[in-house]
Amino acid sequence: MIQAILFDLDGTLLDRDASIKHFITKQYDRLSSKLNKITKNQYISKFIELDCRGYVWKDKVYQSIVSEFELQTISWQELLDDYETEFIHSCIPFINLLETLDILTREGYLLGIITNGLGSFQRRTIQGLGIDKYFQTILISEIEKVRKPEREIFLRALRNLGVTPDKSVFIGDHPDTDVMGAKRIGMKSIWKRDLEWQEPENADGIIDDLGELPMMIQRFS
Structure with missing residues (x-):
């Protein structure tokens, strides 16, 4: 589950x-x-x-x-x-961002962010989106001294949440950094479609809209 x-x-x-x-x-x-x-x-x-x-x-x-x-x-x-x-x-969110985070929070999921980038800048981006309150852990590569797709940054986030890889899902737009990075440690992974990248072969799911997430994740359970 x-x-x-x-x-x-x-x-x-x-x-x-x-x-x-x-x-x-x-x-x-x-x-x-x-x-x-x-x-x-x-x-x-x-x-x-x-x-x-x-x-x-x-x-x-x-x-x-x-x-x-x-x-x-x-x-x-x-x-x-x-x-x-x-x-x-x-900072412009993708459509249905807040609505989706509201649903996932009500359904009792633990939520986290793993992002490559500069610590203070990415923190301000999250603040600009107005989504800080939804997440129990936020890992930024500059602060963590490790980057996606390295295993440690995924494992560190899961340790923060007290969850094992097989009970977690990662959603990202980059086929290797996000999708395969998560799958290499045993997480399920969902690709948020980005036409700049070739569709990954091994994603567990593909979405075009964040609003599709809650139903897809229910199927994993």
């Missing part, structure tokens, strides 16, 4: 693509007087290109933007500071 449900954050709970587009548009508007060498469309498209869906650190992204556009009126550090401070106001 399933006792615990753990989630990835970016691309699973947070609609990161929509959040980034919202943030970078607002950042340009805030700082446009210092970005007058770049049009808004140029700025948005260049950031998204360099960001590589979050797989490039933002210091590198902003250093590249400042260098490529030969900006003299703002530094990459100012842009990075703005990102770290203001992104919390651009």
Whole structure:
């Protein structure tokens, strides 16, 4: 019987693509007087290109933007500071996030998050989504000094919850980091479909909408 449900954050709970587009548009508007060498469309498209869906650190992204556009009126550090401070106001959840967490909580499941990323930034993202209260454990790779898909970060989260792998499910959007990472320690895993990735062969389930989760997990039990 399933006792615990753990989630990835970016691309699973947070609609990161929509959040980034919202943030970078607002950042340009805030700082446009210092970005007058770049049009808004140029700025948005260049950031998204360099960001590589979050797989490039933002210091590198902003250093590249400042260098490529030969900006003299703002530094990459100012842009990075703005990102770290203001992104919390651009956190867009996937549809049915709060409703699904409400249902899973009422049904008595223990809930957790395992996410790769920087500790303070990911904490603010969770705060921006307004979901802190739902989770009994939150593991962030920078703080834990271990990253998905390494076994230890999954096992550590389960130890925090007092649950064995066979009684737990992990939901994530990355076929290897999330789906296979969890399966390697004996968890069930559900892929939240992301068209950027090839469908994993060994997922125990596939969802397009978080609202599908409660019924799917009941079938596991």
